[in-house]
Amino acid sequence: MPRNRVTxxxxxxxxxxxxxxxxxRNRSTLRRRVxxxxxxxxxxxxxxxxFRSGSGGPVHSVKGAGATVLRPFEVAAERxxxxxxxxxxxxxxxxxxxxxxxxxxxxxxxxxxxxxxxxSALEQNREFRKQxxxxxxxxxxxxYAPVNTRIISWATEFxxxxxxxxxxxxxxxxxxxxxxxxxxxxxxxxxxxxxAQVTLLTDENSAVPARDQTTGAIGLVRHGQGENSLLLDxxxxxxxxxxxxxxxxxxxxxxxxxxxxxxxxxxxxxxSVGQSDTALYKQIQIDPYVDFSALDAVTALITHKxxxxxx
Amino acid sequence: xxxxAAKTAGLLFLxxxxxxxxxxxxxxxxxxxxxxxxxxxxxxxxxxxxxxxVAGFCVGLLADTxxxxxxxxxxxxxxxxxxxxxxYGETTxxxxxxxxxxxxxxxxxxxxxxxxxxxxMLGEPAPASHILAALAPTVLLNLILTVPVYALTRRLLxxxxxxxxxxxxxx
Numbered sequence: 001m002p003r004n005r006v007t008x009x010x011x012x013x014x015x016x017x018x019x020x021x022x023x024x025r026n027r028s029t030l031r032r033r034v035x036x037x038x039x040x041x042x043x044x045x046x047x048x049x050x051f052r053s054g055s056g057g058p059v060h061s062v063k064g065a066g067a068t069v070l071r072p073f074e075v076a077a078e079r080x081x082x083x084x085x086x087x088x089x090x091x092x093x094x095x096x097x098x099x100x101x102x103x104x105x106x107x108x109x110x111x112x113x114x115x116x117x118x119x120s121a122l123e124q125n126r127e128f129r130k131q132x133x134x135x136x137x138x139x140x141x142x143x144y145a146p147v148n149t150r151i152i153s154w155a156t157e158f159x160x161x162x163x164x165x166x167x168x169x170x171x172x173x174x175x176x177x178x179x180x181x182x183x184x185x186x187x188x189x190x191x192x193x194x195x196a197q198v199t200l201l202t203d204e205n206s207a208v209p210a211r212d213q214t215t216g217a218i219g220l221v222r223h224g225q226g227e228n229s230l231l232l233d234x235x236x237x238x239x240x241x242x243x244x245x246x247x248x249x250x251x252x253x254x255x256x257x258x259x260x261x262x263x264x265x266x267x268x269x270x271x272s273v274g275q276s277d278t279a280l281y282k283q284i285q286i287d288p289y290v291d292f293s294a295l296d297a298v299t300a301l302i303t304h305k306x307x308x309x310x311x
Numbered sequence: 312x313x314x315x316a317a318k319t320a321g322l323l324f325l326x327x328x329x330x331x332x333x334x335x336x337x338x339x340x341x342x343x344x345x346x347x348x349x350x351x352x353x354x355x356x357x358x359x360x361x362x363x364x365v366a367g368f369c370v371g372l373l374a375d376t377x378x379x380x381x382x383x384x385x386x387x388x389x390x391x392x393x394x395x396x397x398x399y400g401e402t403t404x405x406x407x408x409x410x411x412x413x414x415x416x417x418x419x420x421x422x423x424x425x426x427x428x429x430x431x432m433l434g435e436p437a438p439a440s441h442i443l444a445a446l447a448p449t450v451l452l453n454l455i456l457t458v459p460v461y462a463l464t465r466r467l468l469x470x471x472x473x474x475x476x477x478x479x480x481x482x
Contacts (some may be wrong), residue, residue: 035361039368039390046372046383051433066376070328072378077332077340085333153378156429158406163331165379197379204436251394264341293338 004269037259064192067163070228071195074152075163075165082296089294127167127258144262144301147171151295160203161189161222164298169193169303175260178298183266183289184208185298201226201267202292210267212241218250221267224285228292229269232284237275239282245270247286315362318467319354323370326350331377342448347374348422350455351389352396352414353464356404360397367393381433392418411461414456419450478479 041167046059053059149166166172168191176188178198186206190197199206202223210221210232217239219232230246246269251263268288274291330347337344351370355363369384398412404410423446432438 032361034362036390036394040387043368043371043383043387043390047381047433050382050384061381063376063379066373067379070331070373070377073324078329081333085336114425128331133412145371158435158442159378159380161378204438224321263329293336 344452355396356400363393363397
């Protein structure tokens with residue numbers, strides 16, 4: 001008879017073999033609780049250090065090391081998942097394709113006319129600047145070198161932040177503006193040599209000086225109530241902002257407070273304008289050009305031209 | 312035990328990468344599936360409280376570094392999630408068929424609410440209405456993920472009670 005067989009006899013008091021318990025059951029309750037306590041304490045210490053050290057110190061180095069280890073795997077996973085995401089996106093977009101097609105055709109005609117007017121105004125502007133020997137802050141896109149990169153990870157639903165696959169080794173710095181072909185995405189808020197964290201425009205901590213391209217009204221673009229919605233705040237009631245106006249970055253307006261973003265980057269289009277008797281400013285909703293939930297490739301704008309600062 | 316730890320480490324590393332690169336951007340009916348939490352709960356159910364807590368801490372730390380998040384934030388939440396699920400697996404949830412689904416539903420709700428409260432306490436943006444609105448679809452998506460993930464985890468980490476015995480009647 002094989003040794004591992006257990007023989008039972010009816011009516012006899014052969015004990016049933018006991019199942020192998022969990023290892024932690026063998027340990028004392030005290031030991032188990034000590035382990036939990038140590039881990040919780042360690043987490044709290046790390047949270048505290050993380051908050052206190054800011055963007056430097058040993059905690060930042062640990063983060064950088066972790067991000068560097070994960071980066072190649074994240075890039076690989078993203079590449080594997082991209083075709084599937086594209087297929088999903090293709091079928092999802094089919095739902096609205098007909099309506100969107102006619103809207104876009106109309107938009108193309110309008111933009112053609114605007115482009116012709118814009119080209120002649122641009123030429124004129126260039127000529128005037130030359131004549132005036134005008135000294136300007138860095139201008140978009142002429143004074144910026146693009147670093148094209150890919151999103152490698154998304155933060156949780158709590159945070160409007162993403163990680164990109166390029167860092168300080170590619171010339172990216174803290175506060176470097178990030179854009180796509182459609183418009184402004186956000187700015188770099190943390191970085192390592194090979195990757196960087198980008199805080200999106202839709203984050204609660206983001207604020208961008210912006211202007212209405214039609215009326216020149218200045219305001220501050222901040223996150224809106226819903227997902228992927230923005231507000232143009234601090235626009236005076238006298239200004240004549242209309243639905244459909246295009247909002248772009250204002251650039252540096254004051255030497256004392258230089259903007260992190262160059263002027264003229266598209267942000268979105270005004271969808272509603274409201275005002276109340278008690279409020280000091282207009283309530284302007286913006287539909288951003290960038291779809292923040294479907295970001296794929298982005299461009300970091302690197303400039304070597306100095307931003308004007310107060311003397 | 313070392314073999315279990317190695318297998319779990321490999322599995323959870325892969326899951327962290329997939330969660331950060333792919334799943335974090337998935338939005339279905341407003342819900343965001345959390346493959347990392349689901350896998351950790353399954354591992355904790357099969358391997359107990361201490362194993363779950365340690366795995367949760369390590370994997371949370373890795374996730375925090377991957378998204379440039381507050382170091383220790385996810386680690387704290389996943390440590391507690393791993394520990395409590397492990398205790399449930401060791402005690403009342405043992406041998407219960409519904410244990411994985413029940414654990415996932417409860418832990419997902421607790422995880423989301425705890426994260427919200429913790430963020431609020433740390434003075435970070437805590438969009439309560441958004442998170443609470445997304446809670447039901449997130450629980451549903453996590454429950455859907457539980458079935459294949461638990462089957463895979465169970466295959467990888469065999470339950471400790473599975474000791475093949477043969478009983479022969481004499482007489």
